Amino acid sequence: QGKSSLIEAIKALFQGKKYHPDKPIRDGEDHAEIIGETENFIIKRTFTKAGGDSVTVTNAEGMKATSTQGLLDKFYGEFSFEPMAFYEDCKNVKKKREQLNTLMKLVGLDFTDINAEIAEVKDQRSIVKTSKETYDFEAKQIPELPDVGDELIQMSELTEKLTLATQLNVKHTETVSQIEAGQQEIENIKASLEKGKEHKATLRREFKAALQNAEEAQYAGEKTFAEAQIKQEDLAETLEPLIDVAAINQAIEKADSRNEQVRKKKQRTELLKKSAAKSREFAELLKETKTLEAKKAKRLAAVKMPIEGLSVNEETILFNDPNEPTGAIPLAQVNDSMQLQIAVAISIALNPKLEVVLMKGNDLDKKNLEAVCKMAEEKGYQFWIEKQSDDKKNETGFIIEDGSVVPADKKETLLHSAEKAGKEAATDQDVLFKDEG
Incomplete structure (x- = not known):
């Protein structure tokens, strides 16, 4: 438990009320805080029981920004775009209009x-x-x-x-x-x-x-x-x-x-x-x-598209692969791996400053996961992917148990104990992938 909450907390930290849950404060507490540190800033967002929402942004010298939300919006883009949802919509003909509207809105068209x-x-x-x-x-x-x-x-x-x-x-x-x-x-x-x-x-x-x-x-x-x-x-x-x-x-x-x-x-x-x-x-x-x-x-x-070869018409998104230019075709007809690359490229274009992409990765198979990791390495981005793991050793990420990160030295004990007790929970642990090759 806790993987979705962590992802949503990251979104809420940067973009405030439109991403925080209806009840951000635990029972018995009078407030909640989210603190994040980037290369240039320390960001702290506080929620109160009265419904208040405040954020402070401090630089390395300890100076606080005045127009905090405007600064965050300027530097860290928009997290509303979910690349996996966009990727899945490529397979749904009924979603092509929604896909088109999403892309046009994102590129300001x-x-x-x-x-x-x-x-x-x-x-x-x-x-x-x-x-x-x-x-x-x-x-x-x-x-x-x-x-x-x-x-x-x-x-x-x-x-x-x-x-x-x-x-x-x-x-x-x-x-x-x-x-x-x-x-x-x-x-x-x-x-x-x-x-x-x-x-x-x-x-x-x-x-x-x-x-x-x-x-x-x-x-x-x-x-x-x-x-x-x-x-x-x-x-x-x-x-x-x-x-x-x-x-x-x-x-x-x-x-x-x-x-x-x-x-x-x-x-x-x-x-x-x-x-x-x-x-x-x-x-x-x-x-x-x-x-x-x-x-x-x-x-x-x-309009500058997030990826070369991408365009739109009245009805759908089109793609003309620059490596194999055979003419623009509807995105739904593009091969599966290229659809995923396009979805990820759009997400990267929306966050040029933070260089972080948030993804729900439960539907990523091994091949697509490797492709995403390769893109992360090529672009110099971190991909934070929420995924249920079948890897009990879980060498590629970290475990979140009851909302907290399990220390690295307790992983084996926890997994061994769960396996010994015949429990299946350990095979469902949450993994947040980063660009670590």
């Missing part, structure tokens, strides 16, 4: 602003595309009308012509009625004259005076007859021929049909113009998207 611009441009492109498709659809609903002119027929002229023709036809009908009435009147007068002649002959024999009256009546009748004939001739001369209204109505119907075709032709032309304009607008937005993507690529190129 943020595409939030550019992604927002790209999203906005894509939204605009979507709107433009929808408008274009609408215009194209509406234009397709209208057939091409090449034989139709571009000018509308003036309906007012035809309407005026129809009104005039209707008025003339009414006048014609009235005149015909007058002629027919006049003709009837003539027939009546003619019949009356015939009767008058007969009556005249009778009256001539009987009444001489009546004859005079009849002559006068004859005269008057002839005069009236002449006038009626003149009037009839005058009416006949003024009679206008009937106008074919059906032909005009047919012309109006044809004009309506043609005008509708002209309007549809103009509508189709306008829709196609709008569609072409949207195509140009879409092309400009696509160009803008490519510009923003280039901006992202430039920003990515300017």
Whole structure:
């Protein structure tokens, strides 16, 4: 017991509350202290029952720093990155987005602003595309009308012509009625004259005076007859021929049909113009998207990655092995040993001053453990690895028993005693590896 507590204590020493446990003080104690010594500083962090957390940093001359946490953050980086967790995530496809976000955050790579611009441009492109498709659809609903002119027929002229023709036809009908009435009147007068002649002959024999009256009546009748004939001739001369209204109505119907075709032709032309304009607008937005993507690529190129060949795209982390440059591939497809090297390289890059990497190493097999030790030696770093040991002699580390380090001269006694008693606890002892070859 105690290995995890020791690791967490190291983290809490350098980075404070975000790593210390909810209950850092043992029952019965009024405070807890963590003291660590580096090449340049002695660091002491104190926790109180009231929830207080204070830290002092003293240099070799005994001088205390003023902005202690800022100094620690500046010199000793960030312990939140767990290389083994990152390494294990390489085997989980569902974790690739989380891996990508972790790496981008660690190297200070943020595409939030550019992604927002790209999203906005894509939204605009979507709107433009929808408008274009609408215009194209509406234009397709209208057939091409090449034989139709571009000018509308003036309906007012035809309407005026129809009104005039209707008025003339009414006048014609009235005149015909007058002629027919006049003709009837003539027939009546003619019949009356015939009767008058007969009556005249009778009256001539009987009444001489009546004859005079009849002559006068004859005269008057002839005069009236002449006038009626003149009037009839005058009416006949003024009679206008009937106008074919059906032909005009047919012309109006044809004009309506043609005008509708002209309007549809103009509508189709306008829709196609709008569609072409949207195509140009879409092309400009696509160009803008490519510009923003280039901006992202430039920003990515300017970021210093923890290991050569490492890069990112929209979906995952990529790696192009500089020793075997075959093109960048997703990190999940990189071989197992290289995945581990990449995870460790990221952790090293985060702690350039302290030169210490903390790892949970229970899942490290012998081959990978040797690879990690080799990297520690090459980089000049200490790798503090929490691992359950199957090595009862435990030559490579030290034992933590009940939260305390077992002295070296008591190792064999402890292990022998545990073995003799048939206990299995000794095979589970905690080991913290350091860079000792």
